[in-house]
Amino acid sequence: MSRKDLDFEAYRTRLLARRVELEAECDATAQDRAAVEVDQQRMGRLSRMDALQSQAMAQELERHRQIELLHIEQALKRMDEGDYGYCTACDAKIPVRRLDLDPSVPLCVKCAGKAEHHH
Numbered sequence: 191m192s193r194k195d196l197d198f199e200a201y202r203t204r205l206l207a208r209r210v211e212l213e214a215e216c217d218a219t220a221q222d223r224a225a226v227e228v229d230q231q232r233m234g235r236l237s238r239m240d241a242l243q244s245q246a247m248a249q250e251l252e253r254h255r256q257i258e259l260l261h262i263e264q265a266l267k268r269m270d271e272g273d274y275g276y277c278t279a280c281d282a283k284i285p286v287r288r289l290d291l292d293p294s295v296p297l298c299v300k301c302a303g304k305a306e307h308h309h
């Protein structure tokens with residue numbers, strides 16, 4: 191059953207806007223994540239290391255973006271199925287305050303805490 195205490199349209203609007211934003215960031219940073227060309231002639235050892243480091247950072251940011259995009263897709267799907275607002279692990283109601291902070295959040299505070307400990 192879907193929750194009467196949630197403003198689904200407001201959350202959906204925010205999720206869709208955030209998805210557009212993330213996809214734009216993906217596109218804008220594609221170049222930074224591309225394989226670093228090691229040109230021995232033109233690039234010194236230090237600038238090669240710099241390039242590899244910023245590439246690694248760009249890839250890490252991208253990884254986080256992809257996880258967030260996945261959470262957004264899943265949240266939108268749960269809205270369609272009427273499961274939105276419930277923890278995907280224990281079915282507890284996720285507090286409105288938590289959803290207001292991040293409408294894509296899939297877990298209640300307790301389960302999110304448990305998931306953290308597994309890392």
Ligand SMILES: [Zn+2]
Nearest residue numbers: 277280298301
């Ligand atoms: Zn839970």
